[in-house]
Amino acid sequence: MTPEPNPRILLAPMEGVIDHTMRELLTQLGAVDRCVTEFVRVSQELLPPRVFHRICPELASGGRTSSGVPVYLQILGGDANLVAENSARAAELGAPGIDLNFGCPAKTVNRSDGGSIILREPERVHRIVTATRQALPPTVPLSVKIRLGFDSSDRFLDIVSGIDAARPSELVIHARTRADGYRPPAYWEHIALARSKTQLPLVANGEIWGVGDAKLAREKSGTRDLMLGRGVLCRPDLPRLVRAFDSGEEIDALTWDEIRAYLLQYLAITLKTYDARYAVNPIKQWLGYLRHYYPQAAAMFVVIKRILDPEQLRIAIAGHEDPGQKAA
Numbered sequence: 001m002t003p004e005p006n007p008r009i010l011l012a013p014m015e016g017v018i019d020h021t022m023r024e025l026l027t028q029l030g031a032v033d034r035c036v037t038e039f040v041r042v043s044q045e046l047l048p049p050r051v052f053h054r055i056c057p058e059l060a061s062g063g064r065t066s067s068g069v070p071v072y073l074q075i076l077g078g079d080a081n082l083v084a085e086n087s088a089r090a091a092e093l094g095a096p097g098i099d100l101n102f103g104c105p106a107k108t109v110n111r112s113d114g115g116s117i118i119l120r121e122p123e124r125v126h127r128i129v130t131a132t133r134q135a136l137p138p139t140v141p142l143s144v145k146i147r148l149g150f151d152s153s154d155r156f157l158d159i160v161s162g163i164d165a166a167r168p169s170e171l172v173i174h175a176r177t178r179a180d181g182y183r184p185p186a187y188w189e190h191i192a193l194a195r196s197k198t199q200l201p202l203v204a205n206g207e208i209w210g211v212g213d214a215k216l217a218r219e220k221s222g223t224r225d226l227m228l229g230r231g232v233l234c235r236p237d238l239p240r241l242v243r244a245f246d247s248g249e250e251i252d253a254l255t256w257d258e259i260r261a262y263l264l265q266y267l268a269i270t271l272k273t274y275d276a277r278y279a280v281n282p283i284k285q286w287l288g289y290l291r292h293y294y295p296q297a298a299a300m301f302v303v304i305k306r307i308l309d310p311e312q313l314r315i316a317i318a319g320h321e322d323p324g325q326k327a328a
């Protein structure tokens with residue numbers, strides 16, 4: 001009997017938070033099988049290559065981070081032809097896969113006919129995925145990411161059936177409606193219901209903050225593959241911890257001192273990309289997530305919040321030693 005492949009662990013797309021600098025860092029930490037870019041919003045035209053390169057600088061290196069992890073290019077839009085032709089362009093430019101966004105809850109995005117609002121029309125979701133699949137070379141995978149619905153999950157199974165009929169490569173389900181926003185819980189059991197309508201690979205997403213959540217999400221959703229978002233920003237070794245759990249290994253969680261080393265590494269990465277005036281901002285943003293798991297991050301934030309100079313920030317991070325305690 002062939003052994004089952006390892007469950008996959010995907011890094012969730014997060015607009016304004018997980019850009020290529022964060023992807024670079026998080027994939028260096030290991031156990032991430034794939035990333036997704038921030039979204040390319042298509043509403044009027046076939047976009048020029050520079051837009052795709054800006055959102056996905058990894059295109060210059062085969063669409064992979066320097067750790068070799070593939071980065072799918074995320075497209076958001078409500079017009080089937082435009083989404084399809086822009087997806088085809090991304091593939092021509094070397095994207096290793098395309099991800100279609102039907103989950104974004106932002107009012108500005110929904111008002112301009114993109115993201116979760118399209119879930120109100122399962123037939124249109126079907127048309128967009130079908131057109132995109134047809135426009136892409138068969139070798140380029142197409143993933144689709146949805147929520148359970150817009151106002152309610154009443155049409156969830158219609159959405160899944162429509163996507164199934166369009167034959168993408170897989171379906172990622174953020175187990176909440178748009179109306180649920182980001183409020184817990186995630187309704188992982190709905191993902192199991194999708195199984196009645198499709199044999200596509202399913203990926204469970206939402207509210208996975210630790211190994212225990214990963215286990216429960218798998219049990220309730222009936223799918224082993226997971227997409228992790230905010231949890232990875234709070235605990236950057238979450239993918240590694242889940243992978244270790246899968247293989248029965250025991251590994252220690254990262255200590256605050258190890259996190260500090262990653263903060264310094266991240267600062268070095270952002271300095272290569274952003275003007276020095278802005279390179280400090282992503283660090284501050286990341287601390288906002290880290291403090292949910294590492295109380296030391298909240299204390300560090302108080303110390304560094306007014307620092308604008310990257311060198312001063314580096315010194316402050318380097319000096320912010322842990323008095324000896326591991327994260328709680």
Ligand SMILES: Cc1cc2nc3c(=O)[nH]c(=O)nc-3n(C[C@H](O)[C@H](O)[C@H](O)COP(=O)(O)O)c2cc1C
Nearest residue numbers: 012013014015039101103174206207208228229230
């Ligand atoms: C700040 C932020 C930005 C996000 N941007 C995107 C996006 O561009 N595309 C998308 O499909 N989902 C986006 N999401 C949703 C996440 O990919 C994910 O589905 C959601 O956060 C639930 O997973 P989690 O509980 O593991 O974070 C975003 C979420 C957050 C918090």
